[in-house]
Amino acid sequence: MSLNQKNGAALGLLAGTTFGSGIGFLLGWHSYDLVISVAAGGILGIAGGIWLSCRILFKELP
Numbered sequence: 001m002s003l004n005q006k007n008g009a010a011l012g013l014l015a016g017t018t019f020g021s022g023i024g025f026l027l028g029w030h031s032y033d034l035v036i037s038v039a040a041g042g043i044l045g046i047a048g049g050i051w052l053s054c055r056i057l058f059k060e061l062p
Helices: 005-027 031-057
Strands: none
Touching: 005 031
């Protein structure tokens, strides 16, 4: 499987929402706080996934 921007965004969304949900669970958040935590984690995950896939694709990482 080649790593392109779409795959990076999908994996980043999965990782970000999982991370945001875990943080919300550990802090005992409910309702709106949890939704904001998961959404923020997803957005950051998408941005990070696209950035990392571009770095790998253009061979800028060792």
